[in-house]
Amino acid sequence: MDKEAIRRELENVHNEIRSFIHETPVLKSKLINEIAGCSVYFKCENFQKMGAFKMRGALNAILKLSIEERKKGVVTHSSGNMAQAVALAAKSLEVPAYIVMPENAPKVKKNAVRDYGGQIFESGNNIFDREALANKIIDAKACSFVHPSNDINVIFGQATAAKELLHSQPDLDFVLTPVGGGGLLAGTALAVDSFGNECQCFAGEPSQVDDASRSLKSGKIEFNDSTNTIADGLRTNLGDVNFPIIQRLVKDIITVEESEIIDAMKLIWERLKIVIEPSSAVPFAAVLQQKDKFKGARVGIILSGGNVDLSKLPF
C-alpha cells in the first residue's frame, strides 16, 4: 500500500470501529512536564473498553471477516489482554469466540473472558500447547484465527489510538509506545506517518526482553532467551507482518531497566492518579532516561492498558 492508501484505510478502520470503542482521554501534568523536561501527552488506553488498546485491533480483525466467516466464529490464544479483547469484540459483534488459555492463567482473567461471553478452552502452559489446541479448534469449527499482533487488520486497528492522539494534539514531535509483539508499535508508526506533522515514532522496551531493539539493529527478527520483566505484556517477539513496518517507520527503540519501569509507573500513578499496567510505563521510562533527546519537545505516549493485579504491585 502506498502512503495515501494507508491513510485512507486508517480513516475507514476508525470509522468502522468507532461506535464500539471509547475515544480515550489525553492527560497531562505540569509536575510531570517539569520532571521530564518536555510536554508529555498521555493517551489513556487504560480507560479503553476491557482496559487496553487491544480492543481496537480485535474489533477490526473481526469486522474484516465475511458474514459467513463471522457466523463460524473466531479463536485466539492468550493469557492476557488479547483473550479479553477478542471475547468482548466478538460479543459486541455477535460472533462466537473461542479462547485458548493456559491452565495456569489467573482466575480473574478467565472470569473476565467468561463474563464477556468467550468460550474458554484450557491448554497446557507453553506456547506450543496453546497453538496446537487453537489449530484443533480451527479445524473442528472452521473458524478464523485472530493473532494478537502479527495481523495487518489488528495493526490497523491498534493504529487508531495514535490517530486519535494526533487529532487532539496535531503538533507532537514524538509519539512513543511500548513494544512487545509489535502490533501497537507498527500501527502507531503507520498513524504517525499518516497524520503526524514532522513527528517521529519511537518505542520503549525492557532491557530484559530487548528482542525488538536487537531486531532493528540486526535486520532480522530476534528472540529472547528469558522473559524476566515486570512488563508482562512485552514478553513476546515481533512477527513477519509488523517487523517490516517497524523497520521502515520507527526511528529507534530505547531500552530501559526494571527499576526505571517501576519508577515511571509510580510517578504516573501518583501524579496522574490513574492505574496503568507496568508495560504502559515503559515508553515514559524511556523519555525520563533520555532527557536530552526529548528536551522541550511535545511528546505523546500511548498508555497501553490498566489491567494489573493489585495484589502484586512492585511498590
Added chain:
Amino acid sequence: MDKEAIRRELENVHNEIRSFIHETPVLKSKLINEIAGCSVYFKCENFQKMGAFKMRGALNAILKLSIEERKKGVVTHSSGNMAQAVALAAKSLEVPAYIVMPENAPKVKKNAVRDYGGQIFESGNNIFDREALANKIIDAKACSFVHPSNDINVIFGQATAAKELLHSQPDLDFVLTPVGGGGLLAGTALAVDSFGNECQCFAGEPSQVDDASRSLKSGKIEFNDSTNTIADGLRTNLGDVNFPIIQRLVKDIITVEESEIIDAMKLIWERLKIVIEPSSAVPFAAVLQQKDKFKGARVGIILSGGNVDLSKLPF
C-alpha cells in the same frame, strides 16, 4: 440565608473559583453498575488540582478576604490535603501561606506544601500543639485562619463539586460524599438542595469513627474515642458551622466497616482504573452495603481525592 440566596451565592462562588480549578470528569462503569444494582456517577475530585476537592474551599476562603487581609497571608494547620490546598490556593492568588504541620507528617506531604510555595511551621503532633502554634502565627503576622471544614466560605467552595456533578447529571436521585470534618458534606447538601431535582444527599462514614452518624441521631456534635480507620481523611469531627446544615439537609449517614471500604476502593481501582484515597471509597462502600435502598437509582458519588501513599496499600 434563604434558599434563593444560597443558590445565588453558589453560582457566584463557582464563577469566582472556576479559572483556578479543574472541572473534573464524571466516570461510570457498566460492570460497577451491574455489581451495585444502580447507575453510579463518580465525580473525580482525585483529578482536582493538588489531588482533592479541598482546593475549591481553600480558594473561596482566600478570595473572600479583603486585599489588605490577603497581603498579610493565611494560615492553616493540617497533616493532610488541606495543607496542600491552602498552599496551592494561596500561590494561585499570590497570597503568603503559613502551614502548621505536625513534626511526624509524611515527608512527601511536607515537600508538596513546600513545592506549592507554602511556608511550613513544625508543631508537636497533637491537635492542641497545632492550634497553639497557628494562633501564635496569627498573632505575630495578623494573618487570617482558614479552617479545613468549619468555615462557611470553605463549605460553599466544596459545594461546587456537587454543583458541577448535577450540572452534567441533572436527574440524580442521590448524591453521596464521605464525612469527616463535615465541610464537603455540608457543601454538597447545599448544592443538592439548590440544584437537585428531587435528589437526596447521603453520606458514608467509617464505623470506626462514626461521630457524624451519632451526632445526627443525638442532635449534638459527638466525638470519637479512637480514630482507627484506613480512611485517614475522615478522623475529624463536625463543627458548629457545618453541623446545622447537615442536620437540616442530609437524609442519612451510612456507616461501613473497614473491610467494606477496602473492597470498594479495590473495585474502583480495578474497574475505573483510577487512584483514589481510602476516604473516597467510603460512600461507594455505603451504596454496595445498602443495595435495596439504591436499587435502580441514579447515584452520584463525590470521589474526594487521590492522595495515597502507594507503599501502604491495603491490598
